[in-house]
Amino acid sequence: xxxxxxxxxLKAVTHEGLWAIAGPxxxxxxxxxxxxxxxxxxxxxxxxxxxxxxxxLHFCRWLMTYGTDLNAVTTDTLLRFLAGCREAALxxxxxxxxxNLRSGRSVGYAPTTVNRxxxxxxxxxTFRAMRDPSAPNPVPRGAAARRTATGARSGMLGxxxxxxxxxxxxxxxxRRLPRxxxxxxxxxxxxxxxxxxxxxxxxxxxxxxxxxxxxxxxDVTDVDIGRGWVRVIGKGxxxxxxxxxxxxxxxxxxxxxxxxxxxxxxxxxxxxxxPHRGQPLSAEGLRRVFSxxxxxxxxxxxxxxxxASQFRDSAGRGGRGLGCHAGAHGPRPRGLGRxxxxxxxxARSPLLRRSPCSxxxxxxxxxxxxxxxxxxxxxxxxxxxxxxxxxxxxxxxxFTGARSLLRRFPDPxxxxxLPLGSRLAERAHVRPMITFLMLHxxxxxxxxYLLERKLKGILKEAAMSPMGADVAAFLGAAEHLGxxxxxxxxxxxxxxxxxxxxxGRRLDQLGDDDLVAxxxxxxxxxxxxxxxxxxxxxAINATRAVLYHLGAPVxxxxxxxxxxxxxxxxxxxxxxxxxxxxxxxxxERLLATLTRSRVTGTACELAHFGRFLxxxxxxxxxxxxxDRRRHIEPYLSAVATALHHRSGEPIAISTQRSRxxxxxxxxxxxxxxxxxxxxxxxxxxxxxxxxxxxxxxRYLPPDTDRRLVEALEASPNRLRADAxxxxxxxxxxxxxxxxxxxxxxxxxxxxxxxxxxxLGKLATERMVPLDDDTVAxxxxxxxxxxxxxxxxxxxxxxxxxxxxxxxxxxxxAGALRFELQRAAEDAGIGAVVPHQLRHTFATALVNAGxxxxxxxxxxxxxxxxxxxxxxxxxxxxxxxxxxxxxxxxKGRLGPVLPERTPVALNTDxxxxxxxxxxxxxGYCVRTLxxxxxxxxxxxxxxxNFRSDATFLPTLLTQRVDTEALVADAEARGWGEEAARxxxxxxxxxxxxxxxQSA
Numbered sequence: 001x002x003x004x005x006x007x008x009x010l011k012a013v014t015h016e017g018l019w020a021i022a023g024p025x026x027x028x029x030x031x032x033x034x035x036x037x038x039x040x041x042x043x044x045x046x047x048x049x050x051x052x053x054x055x056x057l058h059f060c061r062w063l064m065t066y067g068t069d070l071n072a073v074t075t076d077t078l079l080r081f082l083a084g085c086r087e088a089a090l091x092x093x094x095x096x097x098x099x100n101l102r103s104g105r106s107v108g109y110a111p112t113t114v115n116r117x118x119x120x121x122x123x124x125x126t127f128r129a130m131r132d133p134s135a136p137n138p139v140p141r142g143a144a145a146r147r148t149a150t151g152a153r154s155g156m157l158g159x160x161x162x163x164x165x166x167x168x169x170x171x172x173x174x175r176r177l178p179r180x181x182x183x184x185x186x187x188x189x190x191x192x193x194x195x196x197x198x199x200x201x202x203x204x205x206x207x208x209x210x211x212x213x214x215x216x217x218x219d220v221t222d223v224d225i226g227r228g229w230v231r232v233i234g235k236g237x238x239x240x241x242x243x244x245x246x247x248x249x250x251x252x253x254x255x256x257x258x259x260x261x262x263x264x265x266x267x268x269x270x271x272x273x274x275p276h277r278g279q280p281l282s283a284e285g286l287r288r289v290f291s292x293x294x295x296x297x298x299x300x301x302x303x304x305x306x307x308a309s310q311f312r313d314s315a316g317r318g319g320r321g322l323g324c325h326a327g328a329h330g331p332r333p334r335g336l337g338r339x340x341x342x343x344x345x346x347a348r349s350p351l352l353r354r355s356p357c358s359x360x361x362x363x364x365x366x367x368x369x370x371x372x373x374x375x376x377x378x379x380x381x382x383x384x385x386x387x388x389x390x391x392x393x394x395x396x397x398x399f400t401g402a403r404s405l406l407r408r409f410p411d412p413x414x415x416x417x418l419p420l421g422s423r424l425a426e427r428a429h430v431r432p433m434i435t436f437l438m439l440h441x442x443x444x445x446x447x448x449y450l451l452e453r454k455l456k457g458i459l460k461e462a463a464m465s466p467m468g469a470d471v472a473a474f475l476g477a478a479e480h481l482g483x484x485x486x487x488x489x490x491x492x493x494x495x496x497x498x499x500x501x502x503x504g505r506r507l508d509q510l511g512d513d514d515l516v517a518x519x520x521x522x523x524x525x526x527x528x529x530x531x532x533x534x535x536x537x538x539a540i541n542a543t544r545a546v547l548y549h550l551g552a553p554v555x556x557x558x559x560x561x562x563x564x565x566x567x568x569x570x571x572x573x574x575x576x577x578x579x580x581x582x583x584x585x586x587x588e589r590l591l592a593t594l595t596r597s598r599v600t601g602t603a604c605e606l607a608h609f610g611r612f613l614x615x616x617x618x619x620x621x622x623x624x625x626x627d628r629r630r631h632i633e634p635y636l637s638a639v640a641t642a643l644h645h646r647s648g649e650p651i652a653i654s655t656q657r658s659r660x661x662x663x664x665x666x667x668x669x670x671x672x673x674x675x676x677x678x679x680x681x682x683x684x685x686x687x688x689x690x691x692x693x694x695x696x697x698r699y700l701p702p703d704t705d706r707r708l709v710e711a712l713e714a715s716p717n718r719l720r721a722d723a724x725x726x727x728x729x730x731x732x733x734x735x736x737x738x739x740x741x742x743x744x745x746x747x748x749x750x751x752x753x754x755x756x757x758x759l760g761k762l763a764t765e766r767m768v769p770l771d772d773d774t775v776a777x778x779x780x781x782x783x784x785x786x787x788x789x790x791x792x793x794x795x796x797x798x799x800x801x802x803x804x805x806x807x808x809x810x811x812x813a814g815a816l817r818f819e820l821q822r823a824a825e826d827a828g829i830g831a832v833v834p835h836q837l838r839h840t841f842a843t844a845l846v847n848a849g850x851x852x853x854x855x856x857x858x859x860x861x862x863x864x865x866x867x868x869x870x871x872x873x874x875x876x877x878x879x880x881x882x883x884x885x886x887x888x889x890k891g892r893l894g895p896v897l898p899e900r901t902p903v904a905l906n907t908d909x910x911x912x913x914x915x916x917x918x919x920x921x922g923y924c925v926r927t928l929x930x931x932x933x934x935x936x937x938x939x940x941x942x943x944n945f946r947s948d949a950t951f952l953p954t955l956l957t958q959r960v961d962t963e964a965l966v967a968d969a970e971a972r973g974w975g976e977e978a979a980r981x982x983x984x985x986x987x988x989x990x991x992x993x994x995x996q997s998a
Contacts, residue, residue: 010060012053017046019053021060028069029060035127045235047213055120070128075138078121078169085114086171111173118169139169189290196255198289201269203248204230210242211235212286218268220256225249381406384436390464401429402436412443423449438501439465447521450498451536458493467500470507474543477550481808482786483542491546494539511553515544545808549788556791556809565596571603575610578621582677583610586666589673605662612638622677623670632683636660640690657689664688698836699843703938704829711827719784720811720819722777723804727834729774731841731859732757734813734834739793742785742801745770745778757860766860778803828976842867910964915977918961918984920954932977937984940991947991948998955995959988 010023018040020033035056039049062081063069086108093107108114122139129137186206193199204210204218214232222231223244230242244252252268263270263278271279384402388394405426409415415423415434423445426434435455437443439462462471474496478488495518500507503514522536547554568584575583583606590599612635613620626632639659642651664684671678700708709728715721727737732755739758746754746767753770755778770778781803788808790799804811816834824832838859845855856867909916915926917936924936939945947955962981969977 009064010057012050012057014050019049021053021057025060025064028064029056031070031128032056032060032124035124038127039123051116052120052123055117056124058117059121070124073125073138075140078118078138081121082114082118082169082171085109085117111171115170115173122169193289195259195272196251197259197269197272200248200251200255201286201289203245203251207245207248208242212283216267216269216281216283216286219266220268221266223249223252223268225253380412380437380442383440384433387436387440387464388432391461397429398432401427401431402433405430405433412437415443416445416449420446420448420452424452435461436465439467441466441504444502444504447498447502447518448524450502451521451525455493455497458497459489462497467497470500471497473507473550474546478542478546480786481546481549481788483546483807487542490535491539491542494536495543496546499543507547508550508552510547512555515540515547515554542807549808551789566600568603571600571607572610573607574614575607576614576618576621578677579610579613579623582623582670582675583666586669589669601658602662605659606666608639608642608659609635609663623667623679624677626667626679626683628683632663632688635663636688653690653692657692660684660689699839700829700832700836703936703941704827705840706938706941707827707829708823708832711823714826715819715823717819719781719804719806720816721823722781722784723811723816724820724823724834724837726774726777726781728837728841729777730755730757730768730770731838731845732768733838734816736860737816737834738802738804738810738813740803742782742803744803745775764860764862766857768858828979910961911968913972916965916968918958918965920958923961932980936980937987940984940987945991947995949995952992952995955988955992959985959992962988 009025010021010029013020013022019036021029021036026033036049036053039052044052059081062084063073063077068077088109089107090109109117118139125137125139128135190199190202193202201215204215205212208230210218210230210232211234214234217233218230224230225244230244232240232242234240259272261270261272261278265278265280267280269281271277271281271285381402385394385399388398405415406412415437431453434443434445435458438445459471462468471492474492475488478491479485483491496507499510499514499518502518503510505514519537519540522533522540526532544554545556548556568587569580571587572580572583583603587599587603587606590602594602613631616634617631620626620631639651639656642656642659643649644651661684667679667683671682705728709725712721712725723737726732727734732740736757740755741758744756744758746756748754751769753775754767755770755774757766757768759765785803785805786808788805790801791805791810792798793800802810806815813834820832820834820837824830842855842859845858852864852867855861856864859867861867909923909925912925915932917924917932919937920940926932962985966978966981966985969975969981
């Protein structure tokens, strides 16, 4: 008997709020109705009683299918019922290998549904055992576990509970993270709500953590707007008091004053219109409020069935407010893609990745179908004709060309033995057959032929060949890494398809040898034609990145791009033989304590000294014969006048010091180590080194900093621009920025978010605190970075998921410098280097009163002297003492200086040949040599600047004068000045518009 045939015999009904099962066979299951009445008497939630009624209805129908009643139920019966729930074929489930991507199941009910049904059955038989202790309970009891007893909830969200035993007849439920809303989704939903009532309900769920049923259960008297508290009756009739956000309190008050109908209903939220006007809002009505909201982002990215729970998740996640992911056992990596931190506009959907374990080394991003090998004895001509038919092309000419080629080359691979000119001379009607043979694995014509021939439309042709699966996998992986469609099709046709044809291997079997062979053939072609084919080399490098992330046995960077390590002898070319041996021995000993990069720098500096000695004294072959007057002092003079080998400018003073001190350290070490070739006395002293200038840090003035940040925010290169904004917000060095890992953000319980900065210039790690805006910036970087396999760290060689990756590769320092220079040009400021962002960060901290110890910790300095440079920028103590002493001195000396009088302009200030700025209460003029003041109109651009209708005349006058300044600057050819005045006009227009609307 099927379930559909017996369905009319039992059904669930409700009468006056009481649920029961009814039907001709109800007498066999009267215990169920008694149990449901018992639950209602126990003041179980009506929704719980309803769910249990339908769960027990399903159980009773299943028993009727097998001709069993409640008295005959055993543990084995329950096990078969449990298996039936897990194997039931539901509407929309296809079974077999067809798995629902969201639920992960091919058949059966959800684990939560199965466990709830078993809980209802367990409660039924426990109820029977309570009535008749002699009646066996077929439900086995398990060990104590966490389960909520009635009335045992407490806490602001009502989440605390006591342990209680549960049945062993359960299935494991997935423990998913709460599905909270990010800021964009929240804003989209709230902006789409139509009334203060709807916004007040959403606010109570979002900022006070109320469940949807708790919102609907609120009475008008439960909301204490004046004191900011809400009285909530939660699950198990547990009462709690929850703080009320002032903004939400305002919405509630506005709703009560303007929207709530006049009604005697005590419930706070009632129906606003229609036949049920004034009645309490139902759960279905609340769901319709959210599901009918026109916010596109909400409807696209969240199902409308459970909006209330998602709002609650956003409020209660982590137990510390919006978007918190604090761990219960101390710091842990913070998930970067699912928080309610404010993401920037234009951000893509957040990524669901939390740790660097999501991509396994060697694991392909997608699977590829097997590539069938050519069958011996296959009728190539017939297969070719069928292939053309599938492509809906073909003509007698093509058929003739195919037969001609097969007659000449019964073995198609014989075609590859022809000279290149002969292979390329094949006529057009023969080439389709050649393409067919290549794509089907019968012909490997050589890279020289593949590079010379234009394979137009090869991707479409490859899609209908055994190679199609590999090509599709390659294009899919390239898209996954963020390549644009034009780029991925270009690299596929120019490199990937050609390598697949010639190698005869599968995509995931291609290795470095195949790529190197292709590059060698490309170099030979460049020699033949006398020109570079840069687009092919770009395609090869991009193809390597895609293959690496697909799991192919290739290295992540081309071997030729790794700088070859010079031997120390090669560094010392041009140095006399005896001196060279001593220098090489010295460098080899330095490797025991210093990094190779540091020793390499030392080698470069010593090479200058060695070649200078070979020039002035070719016969010198040992350092024991060094003379300060004949050798060292001339070298000091040569260093002072040395020019940079590229720019032709004098070398920096720091470079001069380095060249001299390196020589002094080497000679001192030889003496200390007791080498025979060591000088007999000290030849280089500390005073020989030129004094270093001690400039203040090159920070960006506030106005310049603001304009640069605005230019970076408007940049189309989001990943690079956001990386620079992160450097500005955290003060990390550019090398540290590039080495940041995906899990670099840590949430410390009670202390907020922190950024773990990797080993940097001084081989130290540090933690830098992050504010919400910086965390949101990192979230945006995570969204725009390219995913894929971990990359090897260039220093340690370990596999790392770097934060800054683009197209499957690390962003280079040169790319960041180029983006910073582009943004500086757009902002109309001079050249800027990345380290100035670090100086600007530190300067802002000092000016805000940051202590020296904190500054050292955030900048990663190991000495106070390094950080004191920033402390000399603005010393409030020195300024106060100076002004105090100056006042006393003036009081004693009297007026010794004439009073200052402003310089009178001979012409109208607007037309004077000066740098001019219109201020709110006057104007400012500066000479051309002074340039624009960094603080010009900074108040008007400040977010804290406020204005209203009383200032309209001043704003309008300032705007008129600024328009005149624009015309004057354009007439003089001062483009940057004109642009600065236009930015002020745009700001004034917004202020004027706001004041007029107010």
